[in-house]
Amino acid sequence: MPSSLCDREEPLRGEIGRPGMPELTDVQLSAGSSAPLEWHDEVAGTNALMRERFVDQEERFVPFHSIATGSQTAGRGRLDREWVAPAGASLAISTYLEFSADAARESIGWVPLAAGVALRDALVELAPTLAEQLSIKWPNDLLLNGKKVSGILGEMLGVVDGGERFACVVGVGVNLTTPESGLPTERAIALDSVSVEVTGRALAATFVRKLATRILELTATNGDADAAGLRADLLLHCSTIDSDVRVTLPGDADLVGRAIGITAQGNLEVRDARGEVHAINVGDIEHVRPAGRIGEGE
Incomplete structure (x- = not known):
């Protein structure tokens, strides 16, 4: 595993920057590198868009390249459940990850769990009052006072570099505000229910930084979640344990x-x-x- 997952210099393909195309910014990562963050006004699904570009258009993303939106019209969660983000009420973001073939064997199973820990880290940084209210439900939900505020979906994309590396995408949806029509189930909750205001753009950039830190720590230890401190942090905040x-x-x-x-x-x-x-x-x-x-x- 190289010292950094973000050490490639390949240019991005596509037409980003033209009228009607997404806004593109760079997120500075703790590793001293950066990753592109695309902000779309609206997409059907962020995971689906990344998959389409990777598979059909053969686009090679740099690690931690992310696609985000405040309006997702046909998103999908685990078990093919619908995950729709009403315009302005939610954040949907998908982040591209790569692992060497050796590291993938130990690391892939930790991707959604690392995303949950990273998302909690990001929200607490932006709104410290959430520290005592957020917990992680294994393997893919973030709970706010016991109700679902976020869902996470990790998916394999394929192999690159002749099979020497594995590519995957991790998608996250977060309820920022409660729509006028309400949330889809009584088990769902939004951040505004506890008087927390966080913008989707701020949360997207902070989450990418936190996720990069967690993944880089994990790969630096060849997928050893104990050495990376990931398992300890997960257990500390996982409400599933002892339930x-x-x-x-x-x-x-x-x-x-x-x-x-x-x-x-x-x-x-x-x-x-x-x-x-x-x-x-x-x-x-x-x-x-x-x-x-x-x-x-x-």
């Missing part, structure tokens, strides 16, 4: 138990009623009861 959960697994099978930890690979450890521990790397997680309930009075 009773129901995991909907592929095939609609359910696993009910206590979430007791996160493995070195980023998998969730769940202990069932028989005491057997399962390492979960994919599944829909529901917090079914507060911590401290399994086994009490049963």
Whole structure:
């Protein structure tokens, strides 16, 4: 793994800068380099746009190149759930990442988790009052006072450099304000509900910087989340740990138990009623009861 993921000098392709095209700025990263941030007035989906340009147009992005918008009309979350960002009410941002083939084996599973930690870092920097209100729900949600304020979706894009490197995109959607029509579910919440005002542009740039720091630390340790400090920070802020959960697994099978930890690979450890521990790397997680309930009075 090179010392920096952002050491390429390839020019961007496309027509950015022409009338009707996105605004392009540079985000200064802690590694001393920068990454382009595109701000679009409106897109169907930021992940889909990045995938289309990478796959169909064969565009080679520099690591941490990001596409963002305040109006996403046909976004998609995990399990193909709709993620639509009403104009001005939300931020949708997708960031391009690369890993060497060796680092990918250890790092890819940590991408959405690193994004969750980075997003929390970014929001607390912009609004310190959120520090005690934000938690991370494994593997892909950020919760504000127990309700979903953000969803995260990581996807593989393909290989580059003849298979020596893997490319992926991590997409994030954040509810900034509550639309007049309300949020889609009672389990959703926006930042304005706790009197926090954060602009999408400020959050986008801060998030990219925080994500770059987390990913660069992870790759510098060859994917060792403990050495990078990532697993400790995740466990510190993960509300899933020590909660009773129901995991909907592929095939609609359910696993009910206590979430007791996160493995070195980023998998969730769940202990069932028989005491057997399962390492979960994919599944829909529901917090079914507060911590401290399994086994009490049963």
